[in-house]
Amino acid sequence: MYSDKVMDHFMNPRNVGEIENADGVGQVGNAKCGDIMKMYLKIENDVIVDAKFKTFGCGAAVATSSMATELVVGKTVEEALNITNKAVADALDGLPPAKMHCSNLAEEAITAAIEDYKRRNGLLDEKDECTACSRRCDDVHHHHMEEEE
Amino acid sequence: MYSDKVMDHFMNPRNVGEIENADGVGQVGNAKCGDIMKMYLKIENDVIVDAKFKTFGCGAAVATSSMATELVVGKTVEEALNITNKAVADALDGLPPAKMHCSNLAEEAITAAIEDYKRRNGLLDEKDECTACSRRCDDVHHHHMEEEE
Amino acid sequence: MGDKLIYLDHAATTFVKPEVVETMLPYFTHKFGNASSIYTIGRESKKAVEEARDKVAMALGAQSREIFFTGSGTEADNWAIKGVAYANKAKGNHIITTAIEHPAVLNTCQYLESEGFEVTYLPVDENGLVTPEQVAEAIKPNTILVTIMFANNEIGTIQPISEIGRVTKEKGVYLHVDAVQAVGNVPINVVDMNIDLLSLSGHKFYGPKGVGALYIRKGVKVTSFIHGGHQERGRRASTENVPAIVGLGKAIELATKNLEEYNRKLLTLREKTIEEITKRIPFVKLNGDRHKRLPGNINFSFEYIEGESLLLMLDMKGIAASSGSACTSGSLDPSHVLLAIGLPHEIAHGSLRITFGEENTQEDVDYLLDSLVTIVERLREMSPLYENVKRGNQNV
Amino acid sequence: MGDKLIYLDHAATTFVKPEVVETMLPYFTHKFGNASSIYTIGRESKKAVEEARDKVAMALGAQSREIFFTGSGTEADNWAIKGVAYANKAKGNHIITTAIEHPAVLNTCQYLESEGFEVTYLPVDENGLVTPEQVAEAIKPNTILVTIMFANNEIGTIQPISEIGRVTKEKGVYLHVDAVQAVGNVPINVVDMNIDLLSLSGHKFYGPKGVGALYIRKGVKVTSFIHGGHQERGRRASTENVPAIVGLGKAIELATKNLEEYNRKLLTLREKTIEEITKRIPFVKLNGDRHKRLPGNINFSFEYIEGESLLLMLDMKGIAASSGSACTSGSLDPSHVLLAIGLPHEIAHGSLRITFGEENTQEDVDYLLDSLVTIVERLREMSPLYENVKRGNQNV
Numbered sequence A, B: 001m002y003s004d005k006v007m008d009h010f011m012n013p014r015n016v017g018e019i020e021n022a023d024g025v026g027q028v029g030n031a032k033c034g035d036i037m038k039m040y041l042k043i044e045n046d047v048i049v050d051a052k053f054k055t056f057g058c059g060a061a062v063a064t065s066s067m068a069t070e071l072v073v074g075k076t077v078e079e080a081l082n083i084t085n086k087a088v089a090d091a092l093d094g095l096p097p098a099k100m101h102c103s104n105l106a107e108e109a110i111t112a113a114i115e116d117y118k119r120r121n122g123l124l125d126e127k128d129e130c131t132a133c134s135r136r137c138d139d140v141h142h143h144h145m146e147e148e149e
Numbered sequence C, D: 001m002g003d004k005l006i007y008l009d010h011a012a013t014t015f016v017k018p019e020v021v022e023t024m025l026p027y028f029t030h031k032f033g034n035a036s037s038i039y040t041i042g043r044e045s046k047k048a049v050e051e052a053r054d055k056v057a058m059a060l061g062a063q064s065r066e067i068f069f070t071g072s073g074t075e076a077d078n079w080a081i082k083g084v085a086y087a088n089k090a091k092g093n094h095i096i097t098t099a100i101e102h103p104a105v106l107n108t109c110q111y112l113e114s115e116g117f118e119v120t121y122l123p124v125d126e127n128g129l130v131t132p133e134q135v136a137e138a139i140k141p142n143t144i145l146v147t148i149m150f151a152n153n154e155i156g157t158i159q160p161i162s163e164i165g166r167v168t169k170e171k172g173v174y175l176h177v178d179a180v181q182a183v184g185n186v187p188i189n190v191v192d193m194n195i196d197l198l199s200l201s202g203h204k205f206y207g208p209k210g211v212g213a214l215y216i217r218k219g220v221k222v223t224s225f226i227h228g229g230h231q232e233r234g235r236r237a238s239t240e241n242v243p244a245i246v247g248l249g250k251a252i253e254l255a256t257k258n259l260e261e262y263n264r265k266l267l268t269l270r271e272k273t274i275e276e277i278t279k280r281i282p283f284v285k286l287n288g289d290r291h292k293r294l295p296g297n298i299n300f301s302f303e304y305i306e307g308e309s310l311l312l313m314l315d316m317k318g319i320a321a322s323s324g325s326a327c328t329s330g331s332l333d334p335s336h337v338l339l340a341i342g343l344p345h346e347i348a349h350g351s352l353r354i355t356f357g358e359e360n361t362q363e364d365v366d367y368l369l370d371s372l373v374t375i376v377e378r379l380r381e382m383s384p385l386y387e388n389v390k391r392g393n394q395n396v
Ligand SMILES: Cc1ncc(COP(=O)(O)O)c(C=O)c1O
Pocket: C011, C072, C073, C074, C075, C077, C102, C104, C149, C151, C152, C153, C178, C179, C180, C181, C201, C202, C203, C210, C212, D237, D238, D239, D240
């Protein structure tokens, strides 16, 4: 089911926790759907210097959260915004098809945290306001895709 | 499936053959249905002194023919007419339900041979004329009885 | 992880007992004859099949000719429900079931709805119980079938089948019981309980997978489901699966013989585990009836964590268990059973089912409990939902 | 009789090869996990199932995701035919098949007739063949399915499936092929042959009973037949029968690998037997096409005798074979196949089917021939129909 890399990031997740005075905090997902990711970023001079997360969710959700925090650290805010869900999944040696939505969640968590950072710093256009957080379960879940052919 | 007695009468049938100058010969069944019994009787002073048969048919048909010839010898004509299909089957330690029709055939073969004897000797009422020989296959076959409950 | 395996998912499937495998083996190799063939090795197969049928009948208090072998519990459910529906559609088109049936029943009912049948899904109480009164009230002049499971596969709740059987008998409506989880765990007598049709599956009581049986009380009108040759007295076609049928027969015989002792053993493990989890882990809830439940079944919700993560961590410790989380249910939603007993989605996602069996010991329970305490704590530490709890605010 | 067994009924069923049993065994005992469970032993089962699926796909030239495991060849036939019928009834309600299909197909078609579908049963010629032209002519605007067997189970006749596939493809009608007798005996490629659905069954090629598979070409519209859980990608519910599926995979792999050699071996036995029977026994007739037939299949009618008697006498000599006699067909009439190729009832009753396999030898053939000569003579001596023949009058 899961690659060794996913299992490693699930069993030994990097950067679990909170950042006390985070510069941006984003939470996506929803408990009803069974996954919530909360991402904390420390940003200095437009560069992400630390990232931590808390996740309620399945193995893939935890592993993508862990991987996402590893990927963003050291990147500029704009670089971080360009991290795609595919990049997160690839870095984990792939995810099972039914679990790809978890990598969406990671991408969205990064976006949400950065938006929070921008909002706090008055860098946000109205129209960029976070759209990721309000999705319904069936937007992100695609377990049955395969079966409905 | 078959009792040991049936198998014995099938593998070592008694009285197979023809009687040259038989006093009564009866043939019942029909090749289309897969079984024909031909019974030869030698009758002296109203007593059956010899019986032989030829049968085209399944194991039960052969065994019931064999048993029927054993049962009739030594009996009077009237006694022989009273031999029921159940008696033939019982003498063989029973028959599988799907094969009970074969014991009907044996009873009918006895009846037909005796009718022939009576006819030759002017002992037959018109109304007694053999009815056994003209049955259709599904009158005598009941393979599916069980299954159609 | 290593090779340690503490298997606590006997409701999902069981290993096949060595003595059952033993009885099956010759039928793969030298006793391989087709049970419908008339020569010696065919007749030997037939005899073995009929002996197995006798054993199943014996275990249920049925007659042998009322037992029909199938390829699975699911097939038995499909056959019973579709078979009664199509055979009795002149009489009516209404079927009654419950909201917490196995998908084998629920999806079959939904299929029949798409074919023009009307289905009532009875709600259950917070413990997963339906009442005979609910059934009686739901029966209408056009009702042809009530189909209710004996025991639930997730929360273990045992329904009042005898009482429901009295209702259906009185009202002249057929009663089908999915007893896949019950057979081998609870005493069943189809006559005393007025059951008209009953499904079972071999792999839930140490028999092989891929074989089940349907009990059809003599006289019940059911159309065939799998059409073809004249096997199973013309009612279920397919070359008889002799080894599996023989294995099913042996397994049900063993299960019936050992039932009391087995029950006692499982009950001890169950009670200890429920007690300890409740004592050692906060924010938990036992799902299913506290007492009217399968002797080996435990189902807990652990708030603030998600079931798949829990299972994976248990797996890394060599413990195999199951969950009603959406991630493991194969659907968008968490278990329909947990939702039907009133759990909110987020709590349903955090459920854990433990089902004990034959080989489990007190040590397994101790190991499970220690592992569970650590893992639940660890996952909660990782959970954004738990932050607020720790801050004394439980309204997340 | 004793313990001698010369098994000449491989079309009825085969023994399971030792190496196949070997691969199955662990999945009964320590690798017993439910393939839908997410923990380690569940994932191992899943992996085993997927490897078996790959092997079946490979053997047919299909993709793995086009293979669905079932509980038998009969279930695969039922699913294919009912599934296409119900899924496509908006398009039409006409199905084409042949008069000599297996009951798994024929009775399913008859059931569909009772449900309002229209079925054309194509007649066959005296060798049991249908032509692509017959199929083309029978196709109407409301035709949704053509279902034709690859090779006949009684007379071994092999149909021109490739040519029929060209017709159905051109006309845009689905083609289902019951290949239960063909798989493991004849090379098959579903893509080259334009087959849309194909049924197979494990126990015809030294795999286990109670497991089959349905190939469904990607894009073909088929409803589910067994409803329930989400196994087989949501299309065929029931806990995966892991040991049997693994055994099927191994068996099809072995069969495909050894196909040429196996064919050559069977052909030699077949040709020798046909030649000798024709030479040594009068009043016989070979049923089925002389050349377009399964390499291991022989079907003779022996005039003036009845098949069950013949089988029983062979059985007493330790020889297992089969017949189309009513007494062994389980119905009122002799084999529908023999009637369809034009045999009168009385000749059909006297048929004998011999199907060679893996373990048969030249000595088996010699023993069979000697036994057959004696037995046929003996039964004829006992037959009232033969009297006339001996008297020189063959018009009985
Ligand atoms: C209550 C219940 N019904 C039906 C089934 C289906 O049985 P099977 O998987 O053998 O088809 C199961 C188990 O899977 C079950 O627990």
